[in-house]
Amino acid sequence: MNCPCCSGKTYEDCCQPFHTGEKNAPTAEALMRSRFSAFAIPNGDYLLETTFPSKRKYHNRKDLQEWGEINTWTKLEIINKPNANKAEFKAFYTDEDGVPQIHHELSTFKMVQNRWFYVSGVFLD
Numbered sequence: 001m002n003c004p005c006c007s008g009k010t011y012e013d014c015c016q017p018f019h020t021g022e023k024n025a026p027t028a029e030a031l032m033r034s035r036f037s038a039f040a041i042p043n044g045d046y047l048l049e050t051t052f053p054s055k056r057k058y059h060n061r062k063d064l065q066e067w068g069e070i071n072t073w074t075k076l077e078i079i080n081k082p083n084a085n086k087a088e089f090k091a092f093y094t095d096e097d098g099v100p101q102i103h104h105e106l107s108t109f110k111m112v113q114n115r116w117f118y119v120s121g122v123f124l125d
Contacts, residue, residue, distance in 0.1 A: 004040035005033035006076045019046050024116070028109040029078070031116040032087050036076040039091070042068025052110055052117040070096040085109045088124070 003014035015037040017023040018030070025031035031050060038046040044065025051059055071093040079088040091103040105121040 003033075004037040004073060004076075007033060011037070019043050024114070025050075028085055028087055028116055029081070031109055031118065032078075032089060032107060033076065035118060036073065036089075036091055039064075039068040039071070040073035044068065050116070050118055052119040055119060071101075085111075
């Protein structure tokens with residue numbers, strides 16, 4: 001199976017090792033890609049685990065899992081290559097009503113003890 005993150009690699013050679021905990025994402029971009037794949041699979045546990053610990057209180061596994069389940073995730077487009085801790089992307093999906101949507105975000109990531117976490121995002125038009 002091709003990886004949902006649109007890397008051109010197979011899921012097994014791309015995001016799966018991050019989702020199973022075999023490896024941690026080595027870069028902010030890899031974490032962003034693996035989180036997109038976690039919405040597509042869906043894997044709410046991974047999404048919560050890769051959210052910065054102090055920000056987890058604003059999210060919950062059930063909602064993350066449900067948002068992944070009710071939408072069909074079709075494409076990830078990286079707008080700007082991530083710098084040290086920020087990445088801009090567009091996530092394309094079809095919502096539960098069959099309407100195509102684009103989630104455009106500038107995300108902030110932080111590394112703690114050699115592990116990347118999603119901190120927050122600003123929605124863009």
